[in-house]
Amino acid sequence: MEISDRILTTCAVSVSVRYGAYGNSNLPFGPNSSRLFKASSIFVQQIQVKDDWKTGVSVYGFSEEPELSLNVNCWNFSRFLHVRPYRRQGFSLWLNKGSMIQMKWAADVSDFNDILVVLYKGQHNFATLEPVTAPPGSIFSSNSTDGTSRRTQVKYLIDEGDNYYICVINMKARPIVMKIDVNVSSTMYDITKANNKCSTVNGLCQLNLLFPKEQFLVLATPNNGDINGWYIELSFVARVITYIAILGLLVIFLSLILKYILAWETSRDIEPIPELRSANETDPLIPPTAGKPGSFIYGTGDEDDLESQTSNSSDDLYDGKICVICYDKQRNCFFIPCGHCAACYPCAQRIVSEGESRFCPKKKTKNLPPSPPSLPILGHLHLAKKPLYRALAKISNKYGPILYLRFGSRPVLVVSDPSAAEECLNKNDIIFANRPQLFFALEIFSSSRLQMFLDVRVDEARLMIKQLTSGNDEYRTVDLKAALFGMTLNIMMRMIAGKRYYGEGVKEVEEAAYFRELVEETFVLGGANNVGDFLPFLRWFGLNETEKRIVRLTKKRDVFLQRLIEERHKLMAIGDKNDDSSATEQKTMIDVLLSLQNDEPDYYSDQMIRGLGGSHGSAFLGSRSTLDHQMNLQNVSVQALLSAGTDTSAGTMEWAMSLLLNNPHVLKKAQKEIDEHVGQDRLVNESDLSKLPYLHAIILETLRIYPAGPLSVPHESSEDTVIGGYNVPRGTMLLLNLWAIQNDPKSWDEPNKFKPERFEGLAEGGTRQGFKLMPFSSGRRGCPGEGMAMRVMGLALGSLIQCLDWERVNGEEMVDMTEGVGLTLPKAQPLEAKCKPRFNLLNLLSQVN
Ligand code: HEM
Numbered sequence: 001m002e003i004s005d006r007i008l009t010t011c012a013v014s015v016s017v018r019y020g021a022y023g024n025s026n027l028p029f030g031p032n033s034s035r036l037f038k039a040s041s042i043f044v045q046q047i048q049v050k051d052d053w054k055t056g057v058s059v060y061g062f063s064e065e066p067e068l069s070l071n072v073n074c075w076n077f078s079r080f081l082h083v084r085p086y087r088r089q090g091f092s093l094w095l096n097k098g099s100m101i102q103m104k105w106a107a108d109v110s111d112f113n114d115i116l117v118v119l120y121k122g123q124h125n126f127a128t129l130e131p132v133t134a135p136p137g138s139i140f141s142s143n144s145t146d147g148t149s150r151r152t153q154v155k156y157l158i159d160e161g162d163n164y165y166i167c168v169i170n171m172k173a174r175p176i177v178m179k180i181d182v183n184v185s186s187t188m189y190d191i192t193k194a195n196n197k198c199s200t201v202n203g204l205c206q207l208n209l210l211f212p213k214e215q216f217l218v219l220a221t222p223n224n225g226d227i228n229g230w231y232i233e234l235s236f237v238a239r240v241i242t243y244i245a246i247l248g249l250l251v252i253f254l255s256l257i258l259k260y261i262l263a264w265e266t267s268r269d270i271e272p273i274p275e276l277r278s279a280n281e282t283d284p285l286i287p288p289t290a291g292k293p294g295s296f297i298y299g300t301g302d303e304d305d306l307e308s309q310t311s312n313s314s315d316d317l318y319d320g321k322i323c324v325i326c327y328d329k330q331r332n333c334f335f336i337p338c339g340h341c342a343a344c345y346p347c348a349q350r351i352v353s354e355g356e357s358r359f360c361p362k363k364k365t366k367n368l369p370p371s372p373p374s375l376p377i378l379g380h381l382h383l384a385k386k387p388l389y390r391a392l393a394k395i396s397n398k399y400g401p402i403l404y405l406r407f408g409s410r411p412v413l414v415v416s417d418p419s420a421a422e423e424c425l426n427k428n429d430i431i432f433a434n435r436p437q438l439f440f441a442l443e444i445f446s447s448s449r450l451q452m453f454l455d456v457r458v459d460e461a462r463l464m465i466k467q468l469t470s471g472n473d474e475y476r477t478v479d480l481k482a483a484l485f486g487m488t489l490n491i492m493m494r495m496i497a498g499k500r501y502y503g504e505g506v507k508e509v510e511e512a513a514y515f516r517e518l519v520e521e522t523f524v525l526g527g528a529n530n531v532g533d534f535l536p537f538l539r540w541f542g543l544n545e546t547e548k549r550i551v552r553l554t555k556k557r558d559v560f561l562q563r564l565i566e567e568r569h570k571l572m573a574i575g576d577k578n579d580d581s582s583a584t585e586q587k588t589m590i591d592v593l594l595s596l597q598n599d600e601p602d603y604y605s606d607q608m609i610r611g612l613g614g615s616h617g618s619a620f621l622g623s624r625s626t627l628d629h630q631m632n633l634q635n636v637s638v639q640a641l642l643s644a645g646t647d648t649s650a651g652t653m654e655w656a657m658s659l660l661l662n663n664p665h666v667l668k669k670a671q672k673e674i675d676e677h678v679g680q681d682r683l684v685n686e687s688d689l690s691k692l693p694y695l696h697a698i699i700l701e702t703l704r705i706y707p708a709g710p711l712s713v714p715h716e717s718s719e720d721t722v723i724g725g726y727n728v729p730r731g732t733m734l735l736l737n738l739w740a741i742q743n744d745p746k747s748w749d750e751p752n753k754f755k756p757e758r759f760e761g762l763a764e765g766g767t768r769q770g771f772k773l774m775p776f777s778s779g780r781r782g783c784p785g786e787g788m789a790m791r792v793m794g795l796a797l798g799s800l801i802q803c804l805d806w807e808r809v810n811g812e813e814m815v816d817m818t819e820g821v822g823l824t825l826p827k828a829q830p831l832e833a834k835c836k837p838r839f840n841l842l843n844l845l846s847q848v849n
Helices: 003-014 240-267 303-307 313-320 345-353 361-365 388-399 418-427 447-452 454-469 480-497 509-526 536-541 545-578 589-599 606-610 627-634 638-645 647-662 664-677 686-691 693-705 738-742 786-803 839-846
Strands: 021-028 034-038 044-050 058-062 068-083 087-095 100-107 115-121 151-157 162-170 176-189 196-199 204-208 216-220 231-238 341-343 402-407 410-415 476-479 721-723 726-728 733-736 804-807 832-837
Touching: 034 176, 058 204, 068 087, 068 162, 087 176, 100 115, 100 162, 115 176, 162 176, 176 216, 196 204, 231 240, 341 345, 388 402, 388 410, 388 738, 402 726, 410 418, 418 721, 418 733, 447 454, 447 786, 454 480, 454 686, 454 786, 454 804, 454 839, 476 480, 480 545, 480 589, 480 638, 480 647, 480 786, 480 832, 509 545, 545 589, 545 606, 545 638, 589 606, 589 638, 606 638, 638 647, 647 664, 647 693, 647 786, 647 804, 664 686, 664 693, 664 786, 686 693, 686 786, 693 738, 693 786, 786 804, 786 839, 832 839
Parallel strands: 410 733
Antiparallel strands: 021 231, 034 216, 044 204, 044 231, 058 196, 058 216, 068 176, 087 162, 100 151, 100 176, 115 162, 402 410, 476 832, 721 726, 804 832
C-alpha cells in the first residue's frame, strides 16, 4: 500500500473520533529523510506538524507530485547497542526508493551463534514485521570459530520507499554489546518546485492546502546525526464545509430514495394475490377442509372467522407481527383450538383470565376497512402529508371512502363519505362520542347566555368597523386578517373574562401586550406538527425543541389564566359580600365555571378551568395544531374555548372576504340584499340575519369549501363496531374528513366553484345538508359553538359588506387562495384588502362610537 494511501485511511477513520482534525499519526523518520504524502485539498484544509524537539522539519506543498531527485544525501552514524538476553534492540529509518544502506558490526563475543542482525521493512511492531528477504544477506549472522570477535559488512539497495527497522536480536542467555556502523545514501524529493513551505523550528508548523489543487506534501528532516528523536506528530485539519456538503448530499440522496420507495409503495396494488400468499403466523394451524369451515370451532367464537378466509388488505397492517389488541408488543401467543397467533402474552392473558371476551382476537382483524401498505413502526404516518385532509382525501380516492390507517401505534378510521359519516355520528353516535360530555356546555352555549353577550358582539363588530372606516373616504389598504382576529379574540375574552386586548380603548395595556405576545407565540408553534404524538417512544430521547417551547408557553399561559381566574374570584367575592348584583350581572364564562366550582370543588378545580395544565401542550389560544390537541378539547376549559372559538370563526371570515374579493358580483349581490332588508339608515344587527339568506349562503359556501375543522375533532370508539360493513375495533380514532365530503364531485356540482346560490333554498338558518354538508359536524360531539359562530360571522361579515366598499390590493390580481399548514385550514397569506366607507353611509358611520 502507498504511504499516502495509508495516511488517508488512518485519517478517514480518525476524523470521526476528533472533530476538526483529519487524523494524527506518529511517524518514524530519520535524519536526512524526505517523505511524500498525498492529501486531497477538498477534504483537508491544513496540515499541522508538531515537533516538540524543534528539530526544524520542513514541510513543502506541491500541486504536482515531486520527483525523487538524483542527488543523494550521504550520512552515517555509529552506535553501541547493549542487548539483554533474549531481547532485541534497534532503530527505525525512513528510506526512499534508490537509497543505499551499508552496515558494519562487531561484537565482543566468543561466538556469534544465536545473534542475528536483521533489517525489517514495515512498521516498528515486532509482531508484524516482515523481514527483508531479498537480496540475500538482509539477515545477517556470523559464527565465530576462533573465539575472537569478527567483523561483518553488508550493503542493501532500497527498492521501495518505506520504513526500515535495523535490529540486533540476542538469543543468548547473557547480554551482549555490539557496535554498529551505518552508512546511508538517501534519495530525496526534489523540492525546487514547491509552492509553499513551513518549518518546525518553533515546534509547530501549519501549511494550508490550496483548494482545490494542492495535493502533495513532502516532509524533510535535517541531518542532526540523531537516529532516536525523530517522532513527529502530523494532523490533518478537515475542510468542514466539504463534510457539511457531503452530509447535505447524503440527506438529499436518502430522502430521494425514501420518496421513491414511498411512491412505489403507494402505487402498489393493495390486494394480495391469493395463490401466492404464503402462510403467516396469523393463519390457523389447522386449515379448514374444503366445503367445511373447520372442524374445531368450539370455544373460540370464531366460526364466522374461519369461514371468511379472504384476506383483507388491512391484514397487511398486521404483517408487522404486532399484537392486534395493544398494537404495541410482538404477537407470541397461540389461541387454542383455532391456532391463531394474534396477541402478545399480557393481552392474551387478560382476555383469558379476566374474561374480557375469551375469544381469539384474530377476529378483530378480519374484515377491516381497506388500508394502503404500511411501514414498520411508522404505520401510515409517512402518508400524512400536509395538508392532512387533502392527503387523506387522495388516499380515500384510491382505496375507498372508509379507510383504516395506523399513525404510529394508533389505529385510525378515516371516513370521507356522507353515509358512513351518518353511521358514525348517528347510529354509532354513543360509541364514537368517547370524549367526556361538556357538562356545562349547555350552560355556556345556551341561547339565554348567547343573548346575554349580544351587546359584546355588537360592540366589537362596531369597533372593528370604526377602525376600518377611520381616516378619509378614500380607498386604503387594511390588514383584514388582523382586524378579524382581533375582533374575535376580543369577543371571546370579553365573554370568558370580561376583558378586551385588541384595538383602541384597551384598558390594561401591559396585560394586553402580554396576551398578544402569547397569542403570537402560539401561532408560531401552531403550524408545527409533532411526530411525538404518534410515536411516543421518541420521547424516550427527551422532548424535542418544539415540545420544549410548547411546555414553556403552556406554563406562561397557565400563570396568565390563573391570574384572570383569581381576579374574577375576588370580584365575585366582593359582589357576594355587598350583595351587589351588578358585580356579577354579566356573568363571564369563568364566573359560570367558578359557580360550578362552588358546588363541585373537586371536579371544577382551578387547574381544570384553566385547561388541565395542558399536559399535551400542543397548542394554545386559537390554534389546534395536532390531532392530540384536538382531543384535548375534551378538557372543557378556558383554553379549549379560546382554541375552538377564535381562529375557526376569524379564519372562516377571512376566507369569506377573500372569496368575495375574487367574486365581486357576489359581494354586490350581498350588499344589495342588506340594503333592501336593512336599509342605509341603521347598521345591520343580529336580528336581521334571518332576513338575509344570501349572506347566510355565502357563509355556508365558505364553510363548505374551507371548513375550519376539516377533519373534525378526533373521536374514539369505545366498543368494537361496524361501519360501512367493515369491522372497526375498540379504541380506533375516528377522523371525519369533512373537507373531502364537502368537496366531493360525486355530491357537489363544480365543487371548486364558489357558488352561494347553491344554498339559497336551504331551510332558514340551517347549517346542514344531510351529512353532505356539516361544517360543525353532528351528533353529541358536534360543535357546541355553532350558534355563536354563526351569529358572530353573520354580524361581522354583514357589517363589513354593508358599511364598506371593497377592492383587491393589486387590482386585477386575484387574492391568493393558497391553504396554509395547520389543522384549522388557515390561509397561507394573511388577507389584505383595500376599502373605503360607502358614500351613502358616511353620515351614519360618523355616529358609530
Ligand atoms: C366557523 C366556526 C367553527 C367551526 C367551523 C367549528 C367546527 C367544529 C367542529 C367540526 C368540531 C368537531 C365536532 C366533532 O368532533 O364532531 C368542533 C368542536 C368544538 N367546537 Fe367548534 N367550530 C367553530 C366555532 C366554534 C366556537 C366559536 C366555539 C366556542 C365558542 C367552538 C367550540 C367548540 C368546542 C368546545 C368543541 C368541542 C366539542 C366536544 O368536544 O364535544 N367552536 N367545532
